[in-house]
Amino acid sequence: MKKNTNSFLKKISSRYFLVKIAIFLLVISSVHSCKRENRIPYKEKDYTTEITKFIDSGDVFFDTNKRDSAFYYFNKALSLTEPTKKPDEYVYSLACMAEMLQLEGDYIKSEYLLTKTMPYLNKTTRPRYKWYVYTVMAKNYHNTYDLKNAVLYHKMALKHTLSILKKNQTLSNIAGVYTDQEKYDEAIKIYLPLVQKNYVDKNNLDFSKRNHAIELNNLGYCYYRTNNPKALQCFNESLKINLQIKDQEGVMFNHRFISLYYLKNNPILATQHAKLAYEISRKDKFPTKSISFLSVLVKCSTGSDLKKYVLEYIHLTDSIKEVRLKAKNQFAQIKYNSKLDKAENLQLKTLQAENELQLERQKNRNIISYIIIFCILVLISFLFFHFRIKGKREKNEAIYNSEIRISEKLKKELSNTIYDTISFAKIEDLEKTENKEQLLNNLEVVYSRTRNISKENSPxxxxxxxxxxxxxxxxxxxxxxxxxxxxxxxxxxxxxxxxxxxxxxxxxxxxxxxxxxxxxxxxxxxxxxxxxxxxxxxxxxxxxxxxxxxxxxxxxxxxxxxxxxxxxxxxxxxxxxxxxxxxxxxxxxx
The missing domain is CATH 3.30.565.10 (Histidine kinase-like ATPase, C-terminal domain)
Incomplete structure (x- = not known):
C-alpha cells in the first residue's frame, strides 16, 4: 500500500510539474516575443539581424507566390550584405531574385544575377546554395533553348547535393532537357528508374506523390514520342495520382498530354481533354499554359469554334506580353530604388524597413507561438499517457509485491503455529476433551491472525x-x-x-x-x-x-x-x- 500511495503521489507531482513547465515555457515565449518587439533593431556596423529578417520575409512572400514583395525584401537584404563577409546571405538572396526573374520570363537578367554569385560560391558554407544556383542557371539555359549548357549545369548541380530528393529532381530536369533534344531513349533511361524506385519523403507524402506523377507523365510523353503504347498507361496513372492529391496543375498537364496522344487518331477525345486542360488553366490562372492548350484546340476545331479559339489565343498572347512587361518594369523600379537607397543613410533605411516588416513579423511570431503551444501540448499529452501507462505498470507491480509480502507474512507468522497444530493433532488423542479444546484454540489463533493480516492489506x-x-x-x-x-x-x-x-x-x-x-x-x-x-x-x-x-x-x-x-x-x-x-x-x- 505504501508503494501504491507513493506512486500515486509521484504521478500527481509529475503532472503538476508538466503543467508548471508548460506555463513557464509560455511565459518565456511571451517575454521573448515582447523583447523582440521592443528591442532596437539598428546596429551601427553589424546588419546581421536586419539581413536575416529581410531574407525571412522574402522567403514567406516567395512561398505564398507574392513574388514582387519577395523580390523587394531579398533586394533589401542584398543592399545590406557585404559578400566577402556574408557569402551565404549574398548568394542566397541573388539566387532567389534570379529564380523570380526566371519565372517572369526575364532570363537574361536572371542569368546576370546568377553570374554575380559565381565568385562567392566556393565561399558558401551551405552546399545546397551551389545546387540552387546551378539549377536556376540550367533552367535559364533550358528556357532559352541552350540545351547543351542546360545539361552541363544540371550535372554540375548534381555534384553539390547529398539529398536523394534533390538528386531525383535534378535527374528529372536532365531527362526533361533530353526530351526537348528529342533524345527520348536517353530520357527514358532516367525516367524509368525514377518511376520504378518511387522515392517517398515521409515528411511530405503529397510532394512525393506529385513528383511521382510528374515523372510518370514525362515518361509517358517519351513513350508517346517513340510510339510506345505504354504512354497512355503512364498518362492515366499520373492523372489518377494528381486527382487523388487534388493537384490541379498536374491534372491540367495530364489532360494536355492525353490530348496530344489522341490528336491524330481520335480528334474528338483530343478536343475533350484539351478543353479540360484549358478550363483548369483559366480557372487557376495559368495564362502561359492556356496558350499551349489553345493551340491544340485550334488544331482540332473548325468553323465558329476555330475562330473563337484563335481570337482567345491572340488576346491571351497580348495579355501575357503586357503582364510580363509590367513585371519587368516593376522589378526594374525596385532595383532602381535599391540603388538610390544605397546612397542614403543605412540606419534610416533599416528603421523604415523595420516599420514595413512589423505586421509580417507579428504574423510570423503568432505562427511561431502557435507552433510552440502545439508542441508543448503534444509533449504534455505524450508525457501524460506515458505516466499513465507507467502508473498502471507500477500498480500491477505493487499488487504483485503486496501478494508476495502477504504470502511471506503468512508464512512467517503462521507456519510454526500451523505446524504445531498439525503435529498436535497427529500425536495427541483427540477423543479427550482437553486435547480437542486445545486443538480448537490453536485453530482459532490461526484464523484470528489470518483475519488480522487480511484487514491490514484490505482497501x-x-x-x-x-x-x-x-x-x-x-x-x-x-x-x-x-x-x-x-x-x-x-x-x-x-x-x-x-x-x-x-x-x-x-x-x-x-x-x-x-x-x-x-x-x-x-x-x-x-x-x-x-x-x-x-x-x-x-x-x-x-x-x-x-x-x-x-x-x-x-x-x-x-x-x-x-x-x-x-x-x-x-x-x-x-x-x-x-x-x-x-x-x-x-x-x-x-
Missing amino acids: ILTDENYVVVLKEMISGFKTPNVNILLNGLDTIAWNDVDKNKKIILYRVIQELFANMKAHSEATLASITFKINNKILSVNYSDNGVGITKNTFILKNGLQNVESRIKTINGTINFGTYSPSGFKLSFTFSI
Whole structure:
C-alpha cells in the first residue's frame, strides 16, 4: 500500500510539474516575443539581424507566390550584405531574385544575377546554395533553348547535393532537357528508374506523390514520342495520382498530354481533354499554359469554334506580353530604388524597413507561438499517457509485491503455529476433551491472525464510513491487557479531508499501534485528534518501555510512519526521549 500511495503521489507531482513547465515555457515565449518587439533593431556596423529578417520575409512572400514583395525584401537584404563577409546571405538572396526573374520570363537578367554569385560560391558554407544556383542557371539555359549548357549545369548541380530528393529532381530536369533534344531513349533511361524506385519523403507524402506523377507523365510523353503504347498507361496513372492529391496543375498537364496522344487518331477525345486542360488553366490562372492548350484546340476545331479559339489565343498572347512587361518594369523600379537607397543613410533605411516588416513579423511570431503551444501540448499529452501507462505498470507491480509480502507474512507468522497444530493433532488423542479444546484454540489463533493480516492489506473506505472503519481498526488492537483512549475523532469534518490523506492517516495510525503491540509492552495508549485553521494534529502516547537518546533507532514501523507523513508535506515530532512511555505527534494540512 505504501508503494501504491507513493506512486500515486509521484504521478500527481509529475503532472503538476508538466503543467508548471508548460506555463513557464509560455511565459518565456511571451517575454521573448515582447523583447523582440521592443528591442532596437539598428546596429551601427553589424546588419546581421536586419539581413536575416529581410531574407525571412522574402522567403514567406516567395512561398505564398507574392513574388514582387519577395523580390523587394531579398533586394533589401542584398543592399545590406557585404559578400566577402556574408557569402551565404549574398548568394542566397541573388539566387532567389534570379529564380523570380526566371519565372517572369526575364532570363537574361536572371542569368546576370546568377553570374554575380559565381565568385562567392566556393565561399558558401551551405552546399545546397551551389545546387540552387546551378539549377536556376540550367533552367535559364533550358528556357532559352541552350540545351547543351542546360545539361552541363544540371550535372554540375548534381555534384553539390547529398539529398536523394534533390538528386531525383535534378535527374528529372536532365531527362526533361533530353526530351526537348528529342533524345527520348536517353530520357527514358532516367525516367524509368525514377518511376520504378518511387522515392517517398515521409515528411511530405503529397510532394512525393506529385513528383511521382510528374515523372510518370514525362515518361509517358517519351513513350508517346517513340510510339510506345505504354504512354497512355503512364498518362492515366499520373492523372489518377494528381486527382487523388487534388493537384490541379498536374491534372491540367495530364489532360494536355492525353490530348496530344489522341490528336491524330481520335480528334474528338483530343478536343475533350484539351478543353479540360484549358478550363483548369483559366480557372487557376495559368495564362502561359492556356496558350499551349489553345493551340491544340485550334488544331482540332473548325468553323465558329476555330475562330473563337484563335481570337482567345491572340488576346491571351497580348495579355501575357503586357503582364510580363509590367513585371519587368516593376522589378526594374525596385532595383532602381535599391540603388538610390544605397546612397542614403543605412540606419534610416533599416528603421523604415523595420516599420514595413512589423505586421509580417507579428504574423510570423503568432505562427511561431502557435507552433510552440502545439508542441508543448503534444509533449504534455505524450508525457501524460506515458505516466499513465507507467502508473498502471507500477500498480500491477505493487499488487504483485503486496501478494508476495502477504504470502511471506503468512508464512512467517503462521507456519510454526500451523505446524504445531498439525503435529498436535497427529500425536495427541483427540477423543479427550482437553486435547480437542486445545486443538480448537490453536485453530482459532490461526484464523484470528489470518483475519488480522487480511484487514491490514484490505482497501480503505474513504467515504462517510471512514470514521467507522478507523474506529474498527483501532479497536482491533484492544486486548484485556491493553486499553486505548480515543479523543476528538468525531469532532473532525472528515468529508473535508483529502481522500489520499485519509488513507495515509489510516496507515500511520495502524503502524503506530502495530509498533506498540510488537515492541512497547504498553498497557495504556492514547490518541487525540485536533484541527485548527485547516491543520490536523494527531498526538499519540503510550506507557510502554519508551526510548532513550542513545538507543533510539527507528524500527521499520516508525520509518514507515515518518516517510508517509512526509509524502503529504506533514511534520512529525517524536517527543522527548524517555525510558518510560513513548510520545509522538504529527500535523498536516487537510
